[in-house]
Amino acid sequence: MSTPLKRLARACRPSSNTQPDPPTQARPPPPNKHSDRGAWNEWFEEELERKYSGFTPPTEKLDKQADRESQCCHEHCGGDMASPDVCQILNELLREEAVLVTLAHEQLEHCNFEADWKALSVEKKKEIVLEGLYRGSCACPRDSSRLDCPELRIEGLIGDGEYNLINLLKQILARSPIRNLPYLEIFEYEHPAVDHQYKCPPDAPETLKASLKTAELCRTFCIVSTLIGILQAYKTDFPADSSPKPRDDAPNAREEKQSAGASKSPEVDSLRFKELFDNSERCKACRKKLDDDFKWCTRCQVVLYCSSECQDQDAPAHKTVCEKENSDDPDSTPTFIGCPEPANGYVRSPALWRQIWHLSKPDSLLSLYHFNTTPGRTISLAFDISKGGMFHLPHHFLIARKRAMTTGDLSAVYMMCALA
Structure with a gap:
């Protein structure tokens, strides 16, 4: 005997001639943005056109x-x-x-x-x-x-x-x-x-x-x-090949590159630091090559001597520079000169704010001006090391820069350009 539930089940049962709906095809991922x-x-232009082309604003605001x-x-x-x-x-x-x-x-x-x-x-x-x-x-x-x-x-x-x-x-x-x-x-x-x-x-x-x-x-x-x-x-005039190279996802690719790089002889580094390495293994006073029995300055723990006699001989000269970066001499500790308050009525431009931000970095005593080249990367002008720019900028440059940051004085800016 056919019950209402059985008749409903037969009516809802799909026919053998009914074809199932074709599966929805997944949207292909976008191409590699680095290589193409x-x-x-x-790909994104087509997706945005498909998504928003038929949109009509609602009647209610x-x-x-x-x-x-x-x-x-x-x-x-x-x-x-x-x-x-x-x-x-x-x-x-x-x-x-x-x-x-x-x-x-x-x-x-x-x-x-x-x-x-x-x-x-x-x-x-x-x-x-x-x-x-x-x-x-x-x-x-x-x-x-x-x-x-x-x-x-x-x-x-x-x-x-x-x-x-x-x-x-x-x-x-x-x-x-x-x-x-x-x-x-x-x-x-x-x-x-x-x-x-x-x-x-x-x-x-x-x-x-x-x-x-x-x-x-x-x-x-x-x-x-x-x-x-x-x-x-x-x-910026970006080059045509400014895109980063696509990452090599092949198995063991990273290990192979590291092993290939390790097999190369670091000729440049050895030539560049050979003199410094030799000096680090010699006595500060007599320049004799050190053996296992050597002395060192217990204060800075940097300068080495071959004997106590050489250490006593070099002590007067070494005391003048030992741990000088930690002394109370204001000229020995490189610090940021700070940013003075602007003069009344002077509004700093965004470009000046950007330079002030760069000057708060550790290289503020070496850098003159920073340029944004690529996202997250800058280059800067600096004084020539051979002209005394290793530890601090010339005082007259600092004075001109401080005046330019305070009032925007063009004569101070011209002075900075002349010194640079």
């Missing part, structure tokens, strides 16, 4: 402060926003945005960047933007964050639309207190499609809110690092 930058960018921030930010700050991952992204994003604000302010306010950018050819713009996209992808936490950035398309960045390069730079400058460094406020780029994508109801789980907030921060991080990369590529 053009194909890598085309999104209230960013009352809706989006109250739902996803303020409620979330009391809970999972304190997670280590989000806090780390926030700290890194603050630093990256400070760098972008500095570069954008310098280019737009002092270097006539907007007019010069519009005067470039389309091909040159595409070349610079592609280089910036690559550098930004290498700097941001997630390479896939670009899939949430409809602004990061070459045609859009070099065009005249709302989300072109100039407008994106002006957006962050409009919200950035450039004179109140260090930068302490997070700025998030907004786009209607992305705002709709990240919108979540107030009763959403906290894990979902945390995930969406992390994705939003990574999206802004990707845009910021890309804009920094574009400005850096614009300022």
Whole structure:
């Protein structure tokens, strides 16, 4: 006897003639950005076109402060926003945005960047933007964050639309207190499609809110690092083969390279340090080669002697220099001269702030001026060691530099250039 449950089961049973749905093909990964930058960018361009081309803004206007921030930010700050991952992204994003604000302010306010950018050819713009996209992808936490950035398309960045390069730079400058460094406020780029994508109801789980907030921060991080990369590529004449070589993932490749390098004779090092090595094994007084029974200065534990007689003979001269770096002589300890307070009415430019930051490094007594060449890498001018620049800069140069940092006096800047 057929029961209703049995009849329902037979009705729901698939027919033998019914073909199963074809499995959904997985999206292929993007090409290697280091070896084929053009194909890598085309992959992202196609994905962004597929994802955002059919988007139409919702009829109701999104209230960013009352809706989006109250739902996803303020409620979330009391809970999972304190997670280590989000806090780390926030700290890194603050630093990256400070760098972008500095570069954008310098280019737009002092270097006539907007007019010069519009005067470039389309091909040159595409070349610079592609280089910036690559550098930004290498700097941001997630390479896939670009899939949430409809602004990061070459045609859009070099065009005249709302989300072109100039407008994106002006957006962050409009919200950035450039004179109140260090930068302490997070700025998030907004786009209607992305705002709709990240919108979540107030009763959403906290894990979902945390995930969406992390994705939003990574999206802004990707845009910021890309804009920094574009400005850096614009300022520097990067070579065509500036991409790093792809990593060799073959088994035992690293061990083979290390063994090959170890088999080479370090001729350069041995020639360069042979004299220093020989001196380290000789008596400081008589220059005799030391044996196993030798003496040394118990204070600095650096200078060696072959006998007590040689140590007593060299003692008067050695006392004048022994541990001199730890003495009370102010001229013997190289320290940063410090940054004086600016004079009333004088506002330091972002370029000057960058130089002051570099001068806080250990080489501040040797370096004159730092140049940013590639992301995370700088070169600097320094005084010739043979002219007394080994331990400190000339006093008249320090005086001119201090005056230039305090008031921006052009005569002091000219004096620095003349001395350099």
